[in-house]
Amino acid sequence: MPAPHLAVIGGGQLARMMAPPAVALGIRLRLLAEAGDVSAAQVIGDHLVGDHTNLADLRDAVGDAPVVTFDHEHVPPEHLQALAAEGHACRPSPDALLFAQDKGDMRVRLSLLGIPSPVFELLSEDLADAIDDMHDFGYPAVVKTTRGGYDGKGVWVVRSADDLAEPFSVGQELMAEELVDFRRELSALVARSPSGEVRAYPVVESRQVDGVCSEVIAPAPDLDPALAAEARQIAERIATELEVTGILAVEMFETTDGRILVNELAMRPHNTGHWSIEGAETSQFENHLRAVLDLPLGPTTARQPWSVMVNVLGGAVEDLLVQRAIALAAEPGVHVHLYGKAVKPGRKVGHVTATGIDLDDTRARARRSAALLTDG
Numbered sequence: 076m077p078a079p080h081l082a083v084i085g086g087g088q089l090a091r092m093m094a095p096p097a098v099a100l101g102i103r104l105r106l107l108a109e110a111g112d113v114s115a116a117q118v119i120g121d122h123l124v125g126d127h128t129n130l131a132d133l134r135d136a137v138g139d140a141p142v143v144t145f146d147h148e149h150v151p152p153e154h155l156q157a158l159a160a161e162g163h164a165c166r167p168s169p170d171a172l173l174f175a176q177d178k179g180d181m182r183v184r185l186s187l188l189g190i191p192s193p194v195f196e197l198l199s200e201d202l203a204d205a206i207d208d209m210h211d212f213g214y215p216a217v218v219k220t221t222r223g224g225y226d227g228k229g230v231w232v233v234r235s236a237d238d239l240a241e242p243f244s245v246g247q248e249l250m251a252e253e254l255v256d257f258r259r260e261l262s263a264l265v266a267r268s269p270s271g272e273v274r275a276y277p278v279v280e281s282r283q284v285d286g287v288c289s290e291v292i293a294p295a296p297d298l299d300p301a302l303a304a305e306a307r308q309i310a311e312r313i314a315t316e317l318e319v320t321g322i323l324a325v326e327m328f329e330t331t332d333g334r335i336l337v338n339e340l341a342m343r344p345h346n347t348g349h350w351s352i353e354g355a356e357t358s359q360f361e362n363h364l365r366a367v368l369d370l371p372l373g374p375t376t377a378r379q380p381w382s383v384m385v386n387v388l389g390g391a392v393e394d395l396l397v398q399r400a401i402a403l404a405a406e407p408g409v410h411v412h413l414y415g416k417a418v419k420p421g422r423k424v425g426h427v428t429a430t431g432i433d434l435d436d437t438r439a440r441a442r443r444s445a446a447l448l449t450d451g
């Protein structure tokens with residue numbers, strides 16, 4: 076195999092979707108995959124199977140690739156520091172990635188920057204002390220693990236001291252946040268390169284069902300232009316201040332009283348940016364590759380007035396490939412993406428995107444296609 080230009084750690088669908096723009100731009104990818112048949116290993120020929128928490132496996136996979144990037148946030152920071160010390164550019168850098176790995180560190184840093192965020196407090200390790208902390212903080216509140224949460228796992232609404240038992244049973248560091256009264260959730264994506272070029276995508280609305288993203292509308296409908304500009308500026312400022320390289324996704328709340336509060340950060344292509352594959356001039360995956368390799372970034376403007384992305388979650392459909400033909404026949408203009416993953420209930424196994432000039436029609440087409448792939 077010729078030397079890779081870019082090593083990607085983690086073989087999920089985000090790494091898989093980096094492959095098409097890598098092919099187009101002549102970028103040779105090398106993948107560290109959890110197993111030989113995971114989503115990205117099916118499409119990136121140059122892959123090694125190994126464990127991203129094991130430094131030897133990381134070193135084997137990275138080899139002589141000058142740049143390393145990630146499908147997820149779970150590589151231990153000390154391993155990233157070791158790779159960086161050995162001359163590989165980690166993008167994002169370990170220092171930046173920390174703020175996507177640890178919600179407590181992220182909240183502290185953003186509050187120092189004056190970025191609007193929910194009121195928060197780190198909780199004591201001892202349950203009795205934490206009950207005292209919460210007594211002062213006030214109920215109701217949201218309690219979260221500072222690390223390792225995803226898709227709503229590791230997030231609890233607590234209404235009394237009794238409700239602390241469950242979060243404490245997890246045995247991880249916890250924080251409390253005000254229970255935000257929000258109208259909807261927004262997401263602002265930016266791409267930033269090491270030379271400091273920054274491009275922001277249109278701000279989108281994301282809808283969650285049971286803590287999992289189900290639908291994304293680009294741009295966020297009826298968003299006050301001043302709030303949209305604020306959301307965008309917040310994302311650009313975070314990317315610049317934290318020196319993020321690659322895609323930064325900033326998940327936000329639009330509160331019922333018309334404010335923007337930052338919820339959390341991801342430093343990789345993000346589910347709320349999948350619409351950009353067909354809906355934007357340059358997809359988030361292409362701009363992630365361009366950014367981490369310090370190539371000029373592409374325009375982030377929308378190609379159509381509306382794009383609607385709906386996730387395909389594991390449901391009643393057992394054979395996605397049979398159902399794919401039915402979905403394509405029903406909605407030939409909707410773009411179907413399947414991740415090559417086994418169907419399990421609620422698991423993200425694909426997504427669809429429709430674009431168009433009328434929001435209701437665009438959303439109806441996307442939902443119909445996704446429903447055929449999920450429910451049959």
Ligand code: ADP
Nearest residue numbers: 193217224225226227228230252253254255339
């Ligand atoms: P995850 O890491 O699982 O994505 P989040 O911190 O994004 O965790 O929380 C998951 C969901 O819980 C959010 O999408 C939102 O709907 C809800 N949530 C999180 N924090 C708060 C909060 N402070 N107030 C109200 N709802 C919240």
